[in-house]
Amino acid sequence: MKNYQLNVMARQGTGRSASRRLRNAGKIPAVLYGKHTKPESLAVGTVEFIQLLKDIAGKASLVELKRDSAAPSLSILQEIQRDPITDRFLHIDLQEVKENEKMVINVTVHLTGESTGVKNENGVLEIGSHQVRIRCLPKDLPPFIEVDVTELSVGKTIHLGDLKPITGVEFLGSKDQPVVSCVEPVAEVVVEAAAAAPVAGAVPAEGAAPAAGAVPAEGAAAAPAGDDAKAAAGAPAKGAAAPAAAAPVKGAGDKKAAPAKK
Amino acid sequence: MLSPARTKYRKSQKGSRSGNAKRGHSLAFGEFGLQSLTRGPMTGQQIEAARIVISRHLKRKGKLWIRVFPHKPITKKPAEVRQGQGKGPVEYYVAQIKPGLVLFELAGVPVAIAREAFRLADSKLPFHCRFIVREGTVV
Numbered sequence: 001m002k003n004y005q006l007n008v009m010a011r012q013g014t015g016r017s018a019s020r021r022l023r024n025a026g027k028i029p030a031v032l033y034g035k036h037t038k039p040e041s042l043a044v045g046t047v048e049f050i051q052l053l054k055d056i057a058g059k060a061s062l063v064e065l066k067r068d069s070a071a072p073s074l075s076i077l078q079e080i081q082r083d084p085i086t087d088r089f090l091h092i093d094l095q096e097v098k099e100n101e102k103m104v105i106n107v108t109v110h111l112t113g114e115s116t117g118v119k120n121e122n123g124v125l126e127i128g129s130h131q132v133r134i135r136c137l138p139k140d141l142p143p144f145i146e147v148d149v150t151e152l153s154v155g156k157t158i159h160l161g162d163l164k165p166i167t168g169v170e171f172l173g174s175k176d177q178p179v180v181s182c183v184e185p186v187a188e189v190v191v192e193a194a195a196a197a198p199v200a201g202a203v204p205a206e207g208a209a210p211a212a213g214a215v216p217a218e219g220a221a222a223a224p225a226g227d228d229a230k231a232a233a234g235a236p237a238k239g240a241a242a243p244a245a246a247a248p249v250k251g252a253g254d255k256k257a258a259p260a261k262k
Numbered sequence: 263m264l265s266p267a268r269t270k271y272r273k274s275q276k277g278s279r280s281g282n283a284k285r286g287h288s289l290a291f292g293e294f295g296l297q298s299l300t301r302g303p304m305t306g307q308q309i310e311a312a313r314i315v316i317s318r319h320l321k322r323k324g325k326l327w328i329r330v331f332p333h334k335p336i337t338k339k340p341a342e343v344r345q346g347q348g349k350g351p352v353e354y355y356v357a358q359i360k361p362g363l364v365l366f367e368l369a370g371v372p373v374a375i376a377r378e379a380f381r382l383a384d385s386k387l388p389f390h391c392r393f394i395v396r397e398g399t400v401v
Contacts, residue, residue, distance in 0.1 A: 058398035084287035084362035085299060108398060124325045124370030130396075185322050185370065 003074070005064045006052055008032070008094075011043040019091070028089045032065065032075060034096025044092060053080075059143035060107040065094065074098070074138060076105055097138050104172065106131040107142060109179060113150035117182030123154040124185045128178035132160065132171060140168030147180055157181035264306040264332050265355045273337050273349055283362035291327045292367030294376040295394045302389040303356035304365070306332040312383035316366065319379040324371035329364050330357040359389060 008030065011022065019029045026046050033039040042065075052063070056077075065073050079093035097103045108131055117123035132145050145166075147158060161175030279301045289295045309330060316326055332355035339350035359365070366383060368376045377393050384391045 084297070085282060118370075122323075124323070126325060126369065183325065185320075185324055 003062050003064045004052055004055060005066055006044060007048060008042040008044050008065050008067055010067070010069065011041050014041055023088070023090070028092055030092035030094055032073070032094045032096055034075075034098075035101075036098070037073075037096055042094070046089060049089065049092070058108055060105055060141055061143065062097070062138055062141065063094070076103065099138055102135050102137055103141075104133060104135050105141065106133050107145050110144040110146050111149050111180060112146050113148050115149040115152040115182050117152055117154040117156070121154040121182075122185070123182040125149065125152070126181050126183050128157075128181060129160070132163075132179065133173055134169050134171055136169045140166075142166055142169060149180060149182075152180070152182045154182050154184055264309055266331075266333060269335065272335065272352060274335055277334070277358070279358050279360055281360060283360040286329060286364055287362040289364060289367055289394065289396045290329070292325065292369035293396045294368045294371075294373065294380070295364045295396075296366045296380040296383060296391050297394050298359050298363045298365060298387075298389055298391050299361055300389040301360050303334075303336070304330060304332070304359045304387065304389075305336075305354055305356050307354065308387055309357065311386040312366065315382045315386060316368070316379045319382055320368075320371060320375065324376070325369050327367040329367060330359065332357045334358055364394070365391065 011018070011029065013019075013021070022029050022043055023046075027043040028046055028049055030042040030044050031039055032042055060076075063075050063077060065075055067073075073096050075094040075096050077092065078095040079091075081090040081092070082088065083090055095103075109127065109129060111125065111127070115123065115125055118125060134142075134145070136142075145163065147163065149158070152158060157178045158180050159175060160171055160173055160177040160179055163171060163179065283298075287297070309328065309332065313326070313328060320326070334356050335352040336354055336356055337350045338353035339345075343350075365387075366380065368379065371379075373395065380391070380393050
């Protein structure tokens with residue numbers, strides 16, 4: 001497998017201020033750690049790192065770190081932190097690996113083929129594990145874990161234990177861990193089931209307070225808006241919870257009566 | 263309409279929405295997502311409106327995940343009531359949205375359909391959002 005190269009330099013300052021100065025200077029703070037070495041603070045050129053990520057293109061790969069002061073060392077990209085809004089690189093974690101020592105790494109799952117469930121049964125592929133954790137020697141590191149989904153029909157799941165074995169690679173985790181499944185496109189039902197239960201539950205909580213007359217009124221308005229049998233079912237539950245309480249409209253009347261008392 | 267089944271306390275203080283989302287800012291389930299860029303409250307009604315517009319555009323294809331839930335009760339005094347006499351009753355519930363939070367996720371549809379569905383959903387929301395794609399997804 002191809003080794004990628006990255007120039008790194010040692011950095012002196014640590015902490016927020018030093019890291020900010022470094023980022024403003026076009027570098028990314030990084031750390032290199034491993035089983036046999038002490039953690040070392042490094043800096044990486046942003047432009048070079050972006051180019052490296054383009055070359056890697058999501059593959060699991062080994063990166064050879066080149067330094068002026070020390071001999072090159074082999075590492076993996078353990079974690080890349082990015083700003084969620086600006087997408088700017090904040091920090092890189094590099095883990096040193098040895099050629100003759102097994103390492104643990106997350107490898108991306110690649111789906112191949114077109115599922116029969118998607119093709120013929122209008123199903124949707126749901127990826128349970130976008131990445132799979134493996135243990136292997138650096139020389140055996142596969143760029144992807146390929147999963148053939150051609151035979152996958154609706155209702156079927158490919159688990160971690162069903163994956164095709166790769167020489168020198170050990171899959172970590174439970175064999176029952178779902179990797180990819182083909183499901184019916186029923187996202188709406190899941191949401192509505194979650195939505196219907198709270199409405200019914202919320203009413204007694206509000207009904208407990210005599211002053212909270214406005215909330216049942218809102219719940220009553222929600223029931224027809226939901227245009228759903230479940231939403232309609234929420235109405236009797238509400239009525240049963242507070243039979244003595246006034247109807248929503250009456251509740252609003254009570255509120256109007258309150259200032260008159262004052 | 264989404265609202266909590268039961269709450270420990272009926273009413274809450276206003277609180278603050280400062281800072282960016284520290285969690286829930288990356289795609290966890292799907293290939294495409296709608297990410298907030300500014301902050302604001304998102305009511306249960308808005309979540310429902312966005313969900314409806316997305317599911318109508320998808321026409322029963324794909325799979326949708328809703329990553330936000332309106333936990334925070336918002337109170338309001340009734341009309342024509344003088345000030346005082348305590349806090350008003352709970353009117354509705356909101357989700358506190360900070361910049362960077364992923365609101366919805368989608369999988370199993372082409373990118374053009376996902377983009378249009380999220381554009382329609384974005385128009386229902388009171389803050390700016392953007393369309394994000396999982397790294398490595400072929401678009």
